Amino acid sequence: MAGAPGAVRADLEQVFRTGYPAVVSVAARVLGSRDEAEDVAQEVFLSFARSAVPAAEAPGWLAVAAAHTALNHLRSGRRRAAREEAAADGPLSAPDVADTVVSREESGRVRAALARLPRKQAVALVLRHSGLSYADVAAALGLSPGSVGTTVRRAESALREELTSHAPVR
Amino acid sequence: MRLFADRHPTDGTLRRLVDEPAGVADADRAHVAGCDVCLAGLARARADADAVGAALSPAALTLAGTTGAAGTDAAWHRLSAAVAAQARPALVPAPAPARAxxxxxxxxxxxxxxxxxxxxxxxxxxxxxxxxxxxxxxxxxxxxxxxxxxxxxxxxxxxxxxxxxxxxxxxxxxxxxxxxxxxxxxxxxxxxxxxxxxxxxxxxxxxxxxxxxxxxxxxxxxxxxxxxxxxxxxxxxxxxxxxxxxxxxxxxxxxxxxxxxxxxxxxxxxxxxxxxxxxxxxxxxxxxxxxxxxxxxxxxxxxxxxxxxxxxxxxxxxxxxxxxxxxxxxxxxxxxxxxxxxxxxxxxxxxxxxxxxxxxxxxxxxxxxxxxxxx
Structure with missing residues (x-):
């Protein structure tokens, strides 16, 4: 029988290898940290391993689960001490197209604001910025495609306000 | 079919114009192109989207950690171990765990x-x-x-x-x-x-x-x-x-x-x-x-x-x-x-x-x- 309790789905490795980078990418957008995103990805795939989600629906399921799980981490403060340690290391050594580099302070503010958004707005925003189409986001969240733009726009407006109200003079 | 929408499209439609214009109706696109109010709204939507996109981009943050196939391999091994640890008691079929x-x-x-x-x-x-x-x-x-x-x-x-x-x-x-x-x-x-x-x-x-x-x-x-x-x-x-x-x-x-x-x-x-x-x-x-x-x-x-x-x-x-x-x-x-x-x-x-x-x-x-x- 397919669904004995505790059974692990047979297609797990294939789905994992295909979907892992995307799941990490979604979680990293929420958390701003790849290490933490990798932890979230492990949680997401552990849930997936026990699920009966059809493989064809896996990408959408994984993206939504990644966003929710990462947002739960943000909200519950289950952030690893490593993040604080990393923050003490000094300036970013990341790729530095000037306009895209954000200070850790800004990143912290964005994440705090993200955690305060209504959950649907936060998930829609993260999925859209992770590259899901409007139709994919709509399908994943039970929204009409027309309302995805509105939902994402509201989220961006709120986050932008958060960024500009504290923006350093450059 | 009307080629030009009479009313200003919604903020959501303007937002979609930023990064998925093909999903927006022709009439709305035509309206925006000739409407100063909507063009200004579109510009704000684009600016907000760009700023938020940059702020959320993991590339702008710590990218410590292995990427590519090696990273996926390591992550797979980690997951396999966790799955095996979880599954072991549950996979025993007949003599169910005491709780069950x-x-x-x-x-x-x-x-x-x-x-x-x-x-x-x-x-x-x-x-x-x-x-x-x-x-x-x-x-x-x-x-x-x-x-x-x-x-x-x-x-x-x-x-x-x-x-x-x-x-x-x-x-x-x-x-x-x-x-x-x-x-x-x-x-x-x-x-x-x-x-x-x-x-x-x-x-x-x-x-x-x-x-x-x-x-x-x-x-x-x-x-x-x-x-x-x-x-x-x-x-x-x-x-x-x-x-x-x-x-x-x-x-x-x-x-x-x-x-x-x-x-x-x-x-x-x-x-x-x-x-x-x-x-x-x-x-x-x-x-x-x-x-x-x-x-x-x-x-x-x-x-x-x-x-x-x-x-x-x-x-x-x-x-x-x-x-x-x-x-x-x-x-x-x-x-x-x-x-x-x-x-x-x-x-x-x-x-x-x-x-x-x-x-x-x-x-x-x-x-x-x-x-x-x-x-």
Whole structure:
């Protein structure tokens, strides 16, 4: 029988290898940290391993689960001490197209604001910025495609306000 | 078709113009191109999208960690180890873990087998709704022992939110097995050899897919809790307003009647129920709902244990009326239900997403013989 309790789905490795980078990418957008995103990805795939989600629906399921799980981490403060340690290391050594580099302070503010958004707005925003189409986001969240733009726009407006109200003079 | 929209498109439409203009109607695009107000709105939307995109971009943050195939390999090894550690006790089939056997030994009834099938028939189906995140698919039937008092006391979900029936199953009789198959797309269960005392042709009943949506309301739940003299535990983030969609069916049942009017034999087959969530993880919702005031603590704990993998359909069984055991039906573990007076027996199992049940005023051996020979 397919669904004995505790059974692990047979297609797990294939789905994992295909979907892992995307799941990490979604979680990293929420958390701003790849290490933490990798932890979230492990949680997401552990849930997936026990699920009966059809493989064809896996990408959408994984993206939504990644966003929710990462947002739960943000909200519950289950952030690893490593993040604080990393923050003490000094300036970013990341790729530095000037306009895209954000200070850790800004990143912290964005994440705090993200955690305060209504959950649907936060998930829609993260999925859209992770590259899901409007139709994919709509399908994943039970929204009409027309309302995805509105939902994402509201989220961006709120986050932008958060960024500009504290923006350093450059 | 109008080429130019009279009204300003919404902010959402302007937002979509930023990064998916092909998804915006021509008339709206034409309007925006010639409208200073909308062009300004579009510019603001683009600026906000760019700023937020940059702020969220992981590339702008620490990228410590291995990327590429090596990173995926390492992550796969980590996951494999975690899965193996979790699965080890659960994969042992027969001698179930102590926690499971405690309640498993205490369970089920044959009336409930028939009832379970009927409930599922009247309940919902499984065609995947592409716009819903599937969170639950029944792969095993198990019963939970409850007293009838508990059954009556189970929380009515309408007290905790809105329940909408999206699609009714339209249960009806059809002429024969072929018509039942045509109506449902399911393989009609054919009984090879009727048990002694069961004769004649069965009446065939079919039901289509039933769909219901439940939207949780924290306000409503708080009122229900207050009415019961309880305080509602704070709902997890995102649950308020979250919608769950339950689907069941189609299903088909064949009923052989006795002169007394009691079914001598019922054989039913239905597509297993599936639940979808519009966002909130199933585990979150389940754990919270199970802990709501009104659900007996013991039953809640049992449900929590046993839907731990999210793939079990619990059938509440009146403990004083029925007993439960398990049996093998062609390699699949089945739940056997017996009334305490021994006059009725039933067996239910799930295979490949389809629930099949056999029940009647028969002995356990008889229902199992029918089950194992079903065509």
């Amino acid at each position: 056997s405690r309640w498993r030994g205490a369970l089920r009834s044959p009336v409930v087998a028939a009832m379970g099938v009927v409930v599922v028939l009247g309940g919902a189906g499984a065609a995947a709704a592409a716009d819903w995140l599937q969170v639950f698919r029944t792969e095993e039937v198990a019963a939970v022992p409850v007293s009838t008092t508990d059954l009556v006391g189970l929380p009515d979900l309408t007290a905790y939110g809105d329940v909408t029936f999206v699609s009714e199953p339209d249960v009806r009789e059809v002429a024969d097995a072929a018509a039942a198959e045509d109506a449902t797309g399911l393989e009609a269960p054919e009984v090879a050899e009727l048990p002694t005392g069961v004769t004649g042709e069965p009446a065939w009943t079919v039901g289509g897919r039933a769909v219901a949506e439940f939207t949780f309301s924290a306000d409503r739940a708080a009122q229900a809790a207050a009415a019961a003299g309880e305080t509602l535990p704070p709902p997890p983030a995102g649950l308020d307003g979250a919608t769950f969609r339950l689907e069941a069916g189609p299903g088909v049942a064949a009923v052989w009647s006795e002169a007394r009017g009691v079914p001598a034999l019922v054989v039913g087959r239905v597509t297993a129920p599936v639940a979808y969530s519009s966002g909130v993880p199933f585990e979150t919702a389940r754990d919270y709902l199970l802990g709501l005031p009104g659900l007996p603590d013991e039953l809640a704990a049992q449900l929590r244990t046993f839907t731990g993998d999210g793939t079990t359909l619990p059938l509440p069984v009146p403990a004083e009326l029925a007993t439960v055991s398990t049996a093998d039906v062609d390699g699949t573990e089945a739940t056997v239900l017996a009334t305490r007076d021994g006059t009725l027996h039933g067996v239910v199992w799930v295979e490949d997403g389809v629930v099949t049940g056999v029940a009647g005023s028969l002995s356990e051996d008889e229902v199992l013989a029918v089950a194992r020979d079903l065509g």
